[in-house]
Structures are given as structure tokens and as C-alpha cells.
Amino acid sequence: xxxxxQSQPEMSVQExxxxxxxCTYDTSESDYxxxxxxxxxxxxxxxxxxxxxxxxxxxxxxxxxxxxQKAAKSFSLKISDSQLGDAAMxxxxxxxxxxxxxxVFGKGTKLxxxx
Amino acid sequence: DTAVxxxxxxxxxxxxxxxxIKCEQNLGHDTMYxxxxxxxxxxxxxxxxxxxxxxxxxxVPNRFSPxxxxxxxxxxxxxxxxxxxxxxxxxxxxQSFGIRETQYFGPGTxxxxx
Numbered sequence: 001x002x003x004x005x006q007s008q009p010e011m012s013v014q015e016x017x018x019x020x021x022x023c024t025y026d027t028s029e030s031d032y033x034x035x036x037x038x039x040x041x042x043x044x045x046x047x048x049x050x051x052x053x054x055x056x057x058x059x060x061x062x063x064x065x066x067x068x069q070k071a072a073k074s075f076s077l078k079i080s081d082s083q084l085g086d087a088a089m090x091x092x093x094x095x096x097x098x099x100x101x102x103x104v105f106g107k108g109t110k111l112x113x114x115x
Numbered sequence: 116d117t118a119v120x121x122x123x124x125x126x127x128x129x130x131x132x133x134x135x136i137k138c139e140q141n142l143g144h145d146t147m148y149x150x151x152x153x154x155x156x157x158x159x160x161x162x163x164x165x166x167x168x169x170x171x172x173x174x175v176p177n178r179f180s181p182x183x184x185x186x187x188x189x190x191x192x193x194x195x196x197x198x199x200x201x202x203x204x205x206x207x208x209x210q211s212f213g214i215r216e217t218q219y220f221g222p223g224t225x226x227x228x229x
Contacts, residue, residue, distance in 0.1 A: 033214050039156075045205060045220035052215070089156055095214040102171055103218060105158045 002027040002096050004106035012112040013082045020067070021077045021109045023092030032096035034068070034075045035103070040088040048090070051075065079111075087113045118142050119221035121206050127227045128196055135192045136224045138206030144219075146170075146212045147189035149181060152203040152223070164189055165212040196228045 003026045013019035025034065036048040051059045051068050058066050063083075067076045075094075079086055092106040119140045128134055140147065148171075149161040163171035164183045178194040189206060203223045209216035 031214065035217070037220075043203065043223045043225075045158075045207075045223075047217055047219070050217060091158065095216075097214050101212065101214050102160050102163070102173075104160075108156050108158075 002029075002032075002094050002104045004092050004094055004104055006090075006092055006106035006109050008109045009107070010110045010112070012114060013079070014114050015082055015084060017082055018078060018080045019082055019111065021079075021090050021092075021111065023075045023077070023106060025073050025075060025092070025094045025106075027073075027094060027096040029096035032094055034066075035093040035095070036064070036066070036075075036077045037091045037093060037105075038086075038088045039091065039108070040085075045091075048077065082113050084113050084115065087111055119206055119208055119219055121204075121221040121224050123224060124222065125225050125227075127229065129229055130196055130198060132196050133192070133194045134196060134226070135190055136204055136206075136226075138189045138191070138221055140187055140206075140208040140219070140221075142208055142210075142219065144208040144210050145186055146209045146216065147183065147186075148207040148209075148218060149189065149191050150205040150207060150220075152205060154202070158205070162189075162191075163212070170212060193226075196226075198228050201226055201228045 032053045034051040038046045063080045089108045146165045148163045152158045162181045167183045206221040207218040209218045
């Protein structure tokens, strides 16, 4: 079974600053994919970034980047130059095979951006 | 030109009633999903359909019955609603079934059972 742990229920950051959201996961599979989703107050789940486990290079999408540490099973999300619109719940998720090809989510981190 | 749409957005009903939530995607995807997000924001998969066939069926009470009339639609019918069914239900879709697929979510349906 795969599990995802987000140890920070809440985080806050000043506008224009950088913040890192933590995520650790566990899976016995060698092939898996990792995702960060954002859920703003509008409730819509929006994909932020994805990482393929077999790729060593960390994924980047504009101001969003990940620090993928495979051996430590860690997948943190860094948000640079934080904007007010970044305020949301952020969910880390893992999808791995082994007969259970489903997306498993962490419990989320609520990010507040202070002006 | 919404990619994944759900109706209704809000649903308030009494215990014991039967209700349905509809989902449609216009992305041409083969796979669709239903998720439940509880009051603590925990999101968990309920069902998945690939080409109209059920492929994931988590431990969900049989009061919940998904139906996929075609690849673009996945509806969720709930019988004999209970207080504990109050949650936000999300529909999602992906190009195909598999771990590498990115899932695209609908806006969610907030269900409140009184």
C-alpha cells in the first residue's frame, strides 16, 4: 500500500518570499509518479507539478519546483516569489503500480500568503 | 469550454433520500473517477471507470452506485443518504488508466445531508 504524509497542516509566507511544503511518501514499487495539486477556496483541484520517479532531474513549472529525494522518499514543493493567488490547500499525491494504480493523497497543507 | 463539469455544484437533502451527481468531460479521455473529500479535506478515491468499465471499486457502501453511459459521462447515484455522506464529491478524468496519467478534476459537488 502507498501512503503520503504531509507533516505541515498549515504554513504561511510573505508575499514575494519563498516557501517550501514538505511531503514524504511510501511505496514498495519502483515505478511511480508524484504530483502536487492545489485547491484554492474555489474548491477546484488544479495540478501544480508532476515528477516521474525514474527521472533524477527535479521538475519545474515557472515559480514552482520540487526537491525530489528518492532515497529519502521525499517530494517537497518550493514556491518562489509567492503571490496572493498562491493561497490554497496543497495536496501531495503518489500513484504507483503493483495492482493498485490509484492516486493516493496526503492530508494537505493550508498555505496562507500575507501581503 | 469547461474540461470536467459536475452538476449540481451544491446539493442539500434529507436523510434517507436518493440523489444523483452527474459528471461530464469533454477532453476525450478514456478514464473517469469519483473521489470523496471529507470535512477534514482528506481526498480518497471511490471508483474508476475505463472505457465504461469499472476498474477501481474501493471500500464504499453499496448505497453508492456509479454509472457510465458513455466514455464522456460518469454519474454517481447515492441511495438512502446518511449524515456521514456529507462531503465534497469530485469527478476526475485522465487520458487513460495508469500511474503515469495526470488526472483533471471537476469543480466538486458539495453534498449536505440533514
